[in-house]
Amino acid sequence: MRRRIASSIAAIVAAIVLAFAPSGAATAAENDIPTDITEYVESGELAHVSQAVVAENGGSDTPTPERTELVGGGLPDIPDLSGDVVSGSITELFEFTPAFLAGEDTKVIFAPFETWVSPLMRGDELLAVQFITREATRPAWAGFDADPTLAAAIAELPADAILVVHSANRQYYAIEGDTVRPLPDLSAHPLLTTPLSLHEAQKVFAQQWQVNAEAGDDGEADDLVGGGVGAVHQETPVWPIVAGAGFGLVLSLIVVFLIRRSRRGPGVANT
Numbered sequence: 196m197r198r199r200i201a202s203s204i205a206a207i208v209a210a211i212v213l214a215f216a217p218s219g220a221a222t223a224a225e226n227d228i229p230t231d232i233t234e235y236v237e238s239g240e241l242a243h244v245s246q247a248v249v250a251e252n253g254g255s256d257t258p259t260p261e262r263t264e265l266v267g268g269g270l271p272d273i274p275d276l277s278g279d280v281v282s283g284s285i286t287e288l289f290e291f292t293p294a295f296l297a298g299e300d301t302k303v304i305f306a307p308f309e310t311w312v313s314p315l316m317r318g319d320e321l322l323a324v325q326f327i328t329r330e331a332t333r334p335a336w337a338g339f340d341a342d343p344t345l346a347a348a349i350a351e352l353p354a355d356a357i358l359v360v361h362s363a364n365r366q367y368y369a370i371e372g373d374t375v376r377p378l379p380d381l382s383a384h385p386l387l388t389t390p391l392s393l394h395e396a397q398k399v400f401a402q403q404w405q406v407n408a409e410a411g412d413d414g415e416a417d418d419l420v421g422g423g424v425g426a427v428h429q430e431t432p433v434w435p436i437v438a439g440a441g442f443g444l445v446l447s448l449i450v451v452f453l454i455r456r457s458r459r460g461p462g463v464a465n466t
Contacts, residue, residue, distance in 0.1 A: 228285045228311065235334035236313050244336040245315055245325055249276045258343055271320045274322050274341045276315070282325060283314040283350055289359045291400070296402025304393065305370070307361045313357070314340065314346040321346040329343070340380075348378040360398070361386065363407065368396075 235241060246396040288310040294301040300464065315323045324346045326337040340346075352358060357370040366385050374397040377387040386399055 228287065232311050232334050233285060237300060239281070241313060241325055241336055242280050242282045242315060245323070245339055246276045246280060248336075248339075249274070260261065273341075276322060278316065278317055280315055280317045280322065283316050283321075285311050285313045285327075285356050286349060286352065287311050288326075290362050291359055291465055295397060296363075296400045297404050298397060308360065310337065312349060314350045316402060321350060338373060342380060345378060345380045354363075364403075 211360065219334045264392060281309070288308045289305040292301065292306050309328060311327045313325045313327065314321050315325050322341070324340045324342065326339060327334055328337040329335060348369075352369055353371065355371070359368045359370055359375075360366070361368065364386055365380070366387070367380055368387070369376045369378060370393070373393050374390050374448045375387065375393055376390040377385055386403055391399070418461050421453045
């Protein structure tokens with residue numbers, strides 16, 4: 196009986212501690228590629244659209260806004276996509292949640308972005324990163340970043356890595372376990388330059404979030420991966436943790452009391 200009481204209360208204490216403890220691990224993400232996205236890329240239509248866009252815009256040397264966006268926000272040249280180009284493997288793209296970027300204690304670190312990426316290749320040569328989204332429920336070409344370095348980094352991601360974008364500064368990251376690793380991107384404005392733990396990376400993001408909030412910047416980017424990070428910075432609430440710890444202490448004292456009382460046995464008077 197004594198053991199049963201102790202085990203039951205210990206289980207309650209453990210459940211409460213887990214419920215109130217801050218989470219440092221990323222929420223698991225399903226990285227299964229939808230069938231229609233796979234069929235669109237494997238059909239060759241995605242690579243064909245990329246070629247067509249370059250053929251239409253690549254003949255001009257005028258630095259128009261359209262041309263600047265086409266080459267990834269400031270890269271000097273539109274790539275040569277002539278010849279037999281194909282799309283590589285498909286990776287789903289996620290984005291950091293506003294709560295995580297603001298420094299809040301949250302278990303939801305990233306969320307689906309409704310975008311997929313695929314490197315554009317000619318033989319073994321990586322040329323660009325293509326973006327796929329949906330328009331009217333059908334897969335559609337959504338632009339590309341003419342950065343072969345970024346294309347190579349995405350193509351070499353481990354199978355269990357999660358590709359995440361910071362929407363405000365347009366930098367891509369690989370989340371591998373509890374580590375955030377920045378991917379090389381010539382057109383980004385990096386906040387991280389070396390791999391950090393999720394906890395340390397969140398501190399850096401939250402500092403920039405606070406700067407943007409004080410400057411009245413809603414944090415939205417104007418390019419392909421913009422938007423989604425416009426809330427005001429909030430401090431991490433500590434009262435749930437304190438309350439949970441206090442409640443756990445009370446239950447621990449109850450366990451000690453019940454064990455000592457049961458040791459006296461029935462009918463034993465206190466002296």
